[in-house]
Amino acid sequence: MTERARNRRGEGTRLRAEILRAAAALLEQSGSEESVTLRAVARSVGIAPPSIYAHFPDRETIIDAVIDEAFGELTAELGRVIDPADDPVGQLLAGCAAYLEFAKRQPNRYRVLFQRQELSGPGAGFTPVRESSFRYLANAVQLCIDSGRSASTDAFGDACAIWVALHGYATLSSDLCSFPWPPEQAMRDRIVLGLAKISAEKVNPDKQG
Amino acid sequence: MTERARNRRGEGTRLRAEILRAAAALLEQSGSEESVTLRAVARSVGIAPPSIYAHFPDRETIIDAVIDEAFGELTAELGRVIDPADDPVGQLLAGCAAYLEFAKRQPNRYRVLFQRQELSGPGAGFTPVRESSFRYLANAVQLCIDSGRSASTDAFGDACAIWVALHGYATLSSDLCSFPWPPEQAMRDRIVLGLAKISAEKVNPDKQG
DNA sequence: TGTACATCAGTGAACGCGCGTTCACTGATGTAC
DNA sequence: TGTACATCAGTGAACGCGCGTTCACTGATGTAC
Numbered sequence: 367m368t369e370r371a372r373n374r375r376g377e378g379t380r381l382r383a384e385i386l387r388a389a390a391a392l393l394e395q396s397g398s399e400e401s402v403t404l405r406a407v408a409r410s411v412g413i414a415p416p417s418i419y420a421h422f423p424d425r426e427t428i429i430d431a432v433i434d435e436a437f438g439e440l441t442a443e444l445g446r447v448i449d450p451a452d453d454p455v456g457q458l459l460a461g462c463a464a465y466l467e468f469a470k471r472q473p474n475r476y477r478v479l480f481q482r483q484e485l486s487g488p489g490a491g492f493t494p495v496r497e498s499s500f501r502y503l504a505n506a507v508q509l510c511i512d513s514g515r516s517a518s519t520d521a522f523g524d525a526c527a528i529w530v531a532l533h534g535y536a537t538l539s540s541d542l543c544s545f546p547w548p549p550e551q552a553m554r555d556r557i558v559l560g561l562a563k564i565s566a567e568k569v570n571p572d573k574q575g
Numbered sequence: 576m577t578e579r580a581r582n583r584r585g586e587g588t589r590l591r592a593e594i595l596r597a598a599a600a601l602l603e604q605s606g607s608e609e610s611v612t613l614r615a616v617a618r619s620v621g622i623a624p625p626s627i628y629a630h631f632p633d634r635e636t637i638i639d640a641v642i643d644e645a646f647g648e649l650t651a652e653l654g655r656v657i658d659p660a661d662d663p664v665g666q667l668l669a670g671c672a673a674y675l676e677f678a679k680r681q682p683n684r685y686r687v688l689f690q691r692q693e694l695s696g697p698g699a700g701f702t703p704v705r706e707s708s709f710r711y712l713a714n715a716v717q718l719c720i721d722s723g724r725s726a727s728t729d730a731f732g733d734a735c736a737i738w739v740a741l742h743g744y745a746t747l748s749s750d751l752c753s754f755p756w757p758p759e760q761a762m763r764d765r766i767v768l769g770l771a772k773i774s775a776e777k778v779n780p781d782k783q784g
Numbered sequence: 785t786g787t788a789c790a791t792c793a794g795t796g797a798a799c800g801c802g803c804g805t806t807c808a809c810t811g812a813t814g815t816a817c
Numbered sequence: 818t819g820t821a822c823a824t825c826a827g828t829g830a831a832c833g834c835g836c837g838t839t840c841a842c843t844g845a846t847g848t849a850c
Contacts, residue, residue, distance in 0.1 A: 375813050378826055400609045404804060414828050416805080425804065480750050523757045527740065527765045534743025535736075541689050548732045556736045560770050584846050587793055613837060623795050625838080634837065787850090795843070801836080810828070817820090 370412035382421040384411050390432045390475060397474045402429055433482065434495065436475050440468050441498045448502060454509035455516075455569055461502055462532055462558045466550070469536035477537055503529055507562055517563040524561055531557040579621035591630040593620050599641045599684060606683045611638055642691065643704065645684050649677050650707045657711060663718035664725075664778055670711055671741055671767045675759070678745035686746055712738055716771050726772040733771055740766040 373380050388410040392402045404425050408415040422428045447464040448457050469476040479496075504525035510516035518524045535557065539547055547553065559569065582589050597619040601611045613634050617624040631637045656673040657666050678685040688705075713734035719725035727733045744766065748756055756762065768778065 372812075372826060375825060381826080398609075400607075403802080405802070413826095415803095416807090416829085417827050419805080420826075480747060482750075520757075523761060523765060526757055527744075527762060527769070530743035530747050530762075531736065531740035531766070531770075532743070533747055534739035534741070537746070538689060538739050538742055541691075548729075548735055552732060553736060553739075556732060556770065557740070560736070560772070561740075561765065563769070581793060581845075584792055590793080612835080614835070622793095624836095625796085625840090626794050628838080629793075788848100789850105790846105790848080792846080793844095795841105797840090797842100799837105799839075803834080803836095804832105806832075807830090808828105809830100811826095813823105813825080815821100815823080817822105 378420065381411070381413070381417070385418060385421060385428065386431055386435060389428050390435065393429075393432060393478065394472050394474045399429060399478060402432075404428075429478075430482075432475075433479060436472075436479055437496050437499070440465070440476075440479070441495070441502075443468055444499055444502045448506070453515075454506065454513045455564055458503075458506040458510055458562060458564075459554070459558060459569075461506055462528065463554060465499070465503075465532055466536055466554060470540070473536070473540035477540075480533065500525070500529060510562055510564060515564055515568045517565070524563065527561045528558055531561060587629065590620070590622070590626065594627060594630060594637065595640055595644060598637050599644065602638075602641060602687060603681050603683045608638060608687060611641075613637075638687075639691075641684075642688060645681075645688055646705050646708070649674070649685075649688070650704065650711075652677055653708055653711045657715070662724075663715065663722045664773055667712075667715040667719055667771060667773075668763075668767060668778075670715055671737065672763060674708070674712075674741055675745055675763060679749070682745070682749035686749075689742065709734070709738060719771055719773060724773055724777045726774070736770045737767055740770060 385407055389402050389407050392406055392410060393399065396402070402425075404418055405415050407428065408418055418428070422431070443464055444461055448461050450457070452460065504522055507516065507518060507525045507528070508521040511518050511521055516524075535553055539545075539550075539553075548556075558564075559566070594616055598611050598616050601615055601619060602608065605611070611634075613627055614624050616637065617627055627637070631640070652673055653670055657670050659666070661669065713731055716725065716727060716734045716737070717730040720727050720730055725733075744762055748754075748759075748762075757765075767773075768775070
């Protein structure tokens with residue numbers, strides 16, 4: 367660990383970003399929330415533990431912030447990869463592939479996204495930023511229906527099914543890496559096309575004329 | 576906490592069962608593995624912490640034993656509910672419903688089943704007792720194919736898809752209980768019938784014949 | 785039936801550790817005059 | 818240009834806590850004779 371240069375006046379908030387980055391890295395490397403301790407984060411950043419209190423009121427808030435940040439990244443990633451000019455089935459597949467890719471790249475950070483206990487009260491745990499990735503999905507399914515490529519009659523319900531399946535696949539395949547999983551693309555197509563009720567010959571009409 | 580009566584001579588192993596029961600209860604109630612501490616278990620059983628060492632070499636082994644036990648219960652539950660005299664689609668649906676029921680009844684204990692890091696080495700984490708519930712599933716899908724009720728051409732692959740979807744549904748619906756989930760049976764049918772490629776009119780031929 | 789003794793189930797005190805958090809502080813940086 | 822001072826970023830020592838684990842032990846229970 368190299369000597370850390372103190373931030374200049376007015377740039378104290380930079381430390382906040384450093385703390386978040388270190389916490390996210392710790393979470394991903396250790397694989398468990400419990401090893402993201404104040405002291406471990408401080409050690410990793412190269413500061414004294416009390417220095418964290420200038421930016422976060424307690425340990426819990428750090429982890430919450432890491433999760434919010436990860437949700438933001440996931441949503442941004444989906445926005446980047448979904449091309450509204452693409453055909454609906456292509457959008458749906460691309461979005462789902464990116465979702466799995468995100469989970470695969472940082473499985474532990476992904477896992478924690480939906481695993482935190484919800485606060486009490488209706489809707490407390492599913493805030494706007496947290497559900498926007500689901501909106502992409504439900505919207506893509508609806509587009510497939512509208513364009514006649516999907517036989518689904520319930521975009522929301524089928525989007526739920528696709529989501530839980532992708533989530534289950536992402537978490538199980540990272541946890542049980544010695545299980546003889548089928549190839550990833552096969553799993554993805556099975557889940558997405560099967561649950562969105564899109565028959566094989568409708569996947570890419572351009573190429574199949 | 577009532578006064579605990581010391582076990583009689585030769586019945587020392589009873590304490591082992593009490594420890595396991597307490598650990599399982601702690602895991603389920605607290606929702607996280609980290610709060611299953613030696614001392615918490617001892618407190619809950621009503622013994623001194625060192626008494627545990629007569630039965631388990633360390634904390635880790637207790638949790639492993641709790642998980643093995645849960646796997647055994649899950650497998651037993653599936654065996655109980657699947658009636659080989661039933662029609663294949665009925666068997667498949669009954670097994671999947673029981674799987675979800677198990678997860679719903681004790682969500683935290685369920686979650687931990689597949690979440691432990693795997694040991695290194697091929698197949699280390701997926702021991703016979705742990706994969707037997709998957710075998711039930713793959714077998715049920717194969718029976719549906721054999722009887723002409725499923726259009727699947729790959730029982731193993733489709734069983735994988737059903738499993739990940741059920742797992743994702745079980746974990747997400749318990750973690751995000753404020754999400755506006757569709758009714759459970761609708762989700763189950765969507766997942767199981769959709770991914771096993773069983774068309775609606777083939778679900779219950781006896782009643783529709 | 786009585787008694788010495790081995791065994792077994794479980795205890796109490798202690799250890800060193802890392803944790804979250806508090807407190808009073810330090811010393812470099814910028815600013816007002 | 819020089820200097821006193823307020824501010825800001827960050828520190829060091831300390832707290833009380835619960836943890837896993839160790840050690841030498843106790844006292845009831847059963848058994849051999």
